[in-house]
Amino acid sequence: MADSAGVPIAPWRRLWLYALGVAIVLFLVLPTVIVVPMSFGNARFLRFPPQELSLRWYHAYLGSIEWRDATWISLKAAVATMLVATPLGVMAAYGLHASRLRMARLIETALIAPLILPLILVSIAIFFLYARLGLNNTVTGLVLAHCCLAMPFVFVTVLAALKGYDMNQERVARSLGASRFVAFITITLPQIRFSVFSGALLAFITSLDETVVALFISGGDAATLTRRMFTALRDEIDPTVAAISSLLIGVTLTLLALGLVFGDRRRAGRQP
Numbered sequence: 685m686a687d688s689a690g691v692p693i694a695p696w697r698r699l700w701l702y703a704l705g706v707a708i709v710l711f712l713v714l715p716t717v718i719v720v721p722m723s724f725g726n727a728r729f730l731r732f733p734p735q736e737l738s739l740r741w742y743h744a745y746l747g748s749i750e751w752r753d754a755t756w757i758s759l760k761a762a763v764a765t766m767l768v769a770t771p772l773g774v775m776a777a778y779g780l781h782a783s784r785l786r787m788a789r790l791i792e793t794a795l796i797a798p799l800i801l802p803l804i805l806v807s808i809a810i811f812f813l814y815a816r817l818g819l820n821n822t823v824t825g826l827v828l829a830h831c832c833l834a835m836p837f838v839f840v841t842v843l844a845a846l847k848g849y850d851m852n853q854e855r856v857a858r859s860l861g862a863s864r865f866v867a868f869i870t871i872t873l874p875q876i877r878f879s880v881f882s883g884a885l886l887a888f889i890t891s892l893d894e895t896v897v898a899l900f901i902s903g904g905d906a907a908t909l910t911r912r913m914f915t916a917l918r919d920e921i922d923p924t925v926a927a928i929s930s931l932l933i934g935v936t937l938t939l940l941a942l943g944l945v946f947g948d949r950r951r952a953g954r955q956p
Contacts, residue, residue: 773838
């Protein structure tokens with residue numbers, strides 16, 4: 685590494701940067717490192733390190749009807765969100781990329797606004813809107829709200845892929861008689877499928893792990909897993925929450941690993 689003048693920088697002068705990087709990584713990883721061992725404890729309250737290893741709280745989670753129902757609601761909402769947000773995000777990215785609108789930048793900003801605005805403001809707005817529409821405490825309302833949060837991830841991921849894609853390939857197909865839809869499905873989509881898959885995974889994870897919006901609009905029979913976890917921590921420190929958190933961490937890491945594997949295959953496929 686060299687400075688702006690091209691003079692090489694000695695490695696020892698970058699020690700502070702390495703130390704800062706390690707500190708940031710530890711700050712992000714330590715909560716996970718602490719939660720997972722606590723989930724295997726046998727004590728009635730959360731304790732780290734656990735003095736006795738046990739699967740007690742995993743059995744408590746699997747044996748609870750309330751936890752199972754909440755898990756089913758979260759999985760159902762996450763799958764539905766992925767199935768709705770993915771095509772919407774792909775269509776929005778493709779339409780904005782293929783168009784020549786002068787307001788393209790403004791539209792792009794509006795589409796990613798849920799990623800920029802404070803989530804508490806979005807939650808309050810959705811809550812008051814749903815109060816008028818009668819969608820609070822419903823799975824349909826939960827899916828629609830999660831789509832607002834998940835669609836920008838699909839949009840950004842697919843738009844980045846389209847910016848590196850040669851649209852002339854699609855134009856050639858259209859010049860040979862294919863419609864825009866057929867040309868997109870047969871020519872463009874296969875070449876950006878890994879980005880679409882990554883966006884779908886992000887949409888699923890966003891819905892599965894979302895808590896703030898769920899606190900406002902989900903409840904009763906439509907309460908999500910994360911909402912019940914928050915309630916359990918508020919009313920009573922139940923170690924079952926640590927077991928559920930460990931399972932969610934495992935699911936999230938598995939999905940992210942799948943995304944990385946498909947990304948590596950994509951890069952390997954591009955190499956001559």
